[in-house]
Amino acid sequence: MSEPQRYRSKGRIFADILRAVQDGPAKVTHILYRANLSHDRLTRYLSQLEESGLIVRQQDGDKITYAITEKGQRFLVEFRRMEEFADAFGLDI
Amino acid sequence: MFPPNWFLPFDAAFQVLTAFIALAVSLYSLHGHRWIGERTLYALFLAFLMLSIGLFINGITLTYSTLAGVTFSGNGSSSVIADIGFWAYYIMSILAYSLLVYAYADRLRGPSAVVAAAGAGMGRGWGGGIGQTLVAAGPIMELVLVILLLVVVIAQLAHLTVKRNRFSVTVTLSFVLLLISHILIMFSSLEDTIYVAGRLFELGGFITLLIMLAGLRRAG
Numbered sequence: 204m205s206e207p208q209r210y211r212s213k214g215r216i217f218a219d220i221l222r223a224v225q226d227g228p229a230k231v232t233h234i235l236y237r238a239n240l241s242h243d244r245l246t247r248y249l250s251q252l253e254e255s256g257l258i259v260r261q262q263d264g265d266k267i268t269y270a271i272t273e274k275g276q277r278f279l280v281e282f283r284r285m286e287e288f289a290d291a292f293g294l295d296i
Numbered sequence: 297m298f299p300p301n302w303f304l305p306f307d308a309a310f311q312v313l314t315a316f317i318a319l320a321v322s323l324y325s326l327h328g329h330r331w332i333g334e335r336t337l338y339a340l341f342l343a344f345l346m347l348s349i350g351l352f353i354n355g356i357t358l359t360y361s362t363l364a365g366v367t368f369s370g371n372g373s374s375s376v377i378a379d380i381g382f383w384a385y386y387i388m389s390i391l392a393y394s395l396l397v398y399a400y401a402d403r404l405r406g407p408s409a410v411v412a413a414a415g416a417g418m419g420r421g422w423g424g425g426i427g428q429t430l431v432a433a434g435p436i437m438e439l440v441l442v443i444l445l446l447v448v449v450i451a452q453l454a455h456l457t458v459k460r461n462r463f464s465v466t467v468t469l470s471f472v473l474l475l476i477s478h479i480l481i482m483f484s485s486l487e488d489t490i491y492v493a494g495r496l497f498e499l500g501g502f503i504t505l506l507i508m509l510a511g512l513r514r515a516g
Contacts, residue, residue: 212334213333214332214333214334277331278331278332281327281328281331281332282331282332284328284512284513284515285328285331285332285334285337287461287463287512287515288324288325288328288337288463288512289328289334289336289337289340290459290461290463290464291461291463291464291466291467291508291512292340292399292452292464292467293400293403293451293452293454293455293456293464293467294336294339294340294399294400294403295336295403296328296332296334296336296337
């Protein structure tokens with residue numbers, strides 16, 4: 204039985220997107236699938252992540268991919284830590 | 297309700313030590329909030345900051361009491377400065393634990409909003425008696441803290457039934473120790489050693505929190 208759908212905070216959505224590109228540059232369709240977001244929402248979050256310096260947009264001809272930055276990797280490490288920290292208090296982030 | 301005079305310097309030292317531990321938890325939460333921007337982390341930051349400020353105030357008040365030779369005979373003989381210090385400590389502690397209760401209720405939403413309202417109400421409800429000595433008010437304030445901590449412990453135990461790891465067990469243990477400490481302090485007018493035991497339990501609770509924090513940093 205699958206886990207019930209729960210509210211995802213902005214931080215968690217950021218982390219889900221970053222995890223989708225963690226193993227290497229990924230296309231929008233791949234990120235859509237991995238982060239489970241609609242195209243409109245993903246576009247909005249991708250530009251926010253780009254502005255924050257957590258991902259970079261790469262263009263090779265018609266092919267557009269997104270890659271995680273060093274700051275993005277750091278965000279994921281901090282997110283994991285804080286997830287455990289909040290969880291220790293029985294709280295979600 | 298009051299510390300035996302021989303214990304005052306130790307009590308002051310314990311309070312300052314626990315204040316530093318609460319500050320460490322608070323700063324860790326703030327660090328996380330700056331990265332992740334989650335309000336849960338901000339609530340933890342504020343709660344532990346208030347707790348830390350309250351404990352620092354209590355530490356300073358106890359130090360002042362030691363140096364000024366304030367006696368706690370149970371006849372209302374404590375000084376005005378000491379009274380204000382203890383009231384500030386209790387108000388900050390009650391606000392801090394109320395915020396924690398609110399954070400738990402906010403997580404659970406729905407039915408637990410009642411718990412949050414109760415917690416917030418308790419936080420506000422005891423602010424009108426400044427001027428009374430702590431001989432009369434202390435046990436009541438401790439009772440409020442016990443009720444708030446009881447809610448926190450129940451929420452932690454409920455969480456443990458769903459998800460259990462060493463960090464959540466450690467945090468639950470620390471809140472249980474804090475709960476026991478406030479129960480003991482509430483009844484400390486019966487016997488001086490009960491107060492000392494209460495403070496030792498409180499110190500144990502905060503040290504357990506520090507161990508959790510160190511474990512998290514190592515794991516990260």
